[in-house]
Amino acid sequence: MMKPLSWIGFAIAVIGGAGLVGVGLAAAVQIIAVLAALIIIGIDIAKDGQPDQYAVIGAFVLPSLIVGINGAFPDWLSDKLADLWGWAEDNMGDWVGTTTVGLALAAVVVSFLVSTRAQGLSSRKGR
DSSP: OHHHHHHHHHHHHHHHHHHHHHTTOHHHHHHHHHHHHHHHHHHHHHHHSSOOHHHHHHHHHHHHHHHTSOSHHHHHHHHHHHHHHHHHHHHHHHHHTSOHHHHHHHHHHHHHHHHHHHHHHHHHHTO
């Protein structure tokens, strides 16, 4: 019974999210999403002292959420993220031997693989 209810709840969330965008509250939802991602990252790291999958997912999604918000802080952070990306592209792009998009995707894939492996090792250690 829980599985159908969870899918119904998911569908209602999609409808509600679309409604919030439709009435002009998208910026408020972005701020809530940023705060939620920060909380999830904090809880994940505090749980066992290391960033596992949820923290990695948050780190992957958080920059895009933040730069989508208008304001001085998001603009400043967007500039800093561009600087970080420029450094990574200059120093790792040739080493990886791929395009800019390829490097970004490779970094995301490797981060997920490493976090999955680290989480697996951590959960076995706790047994």
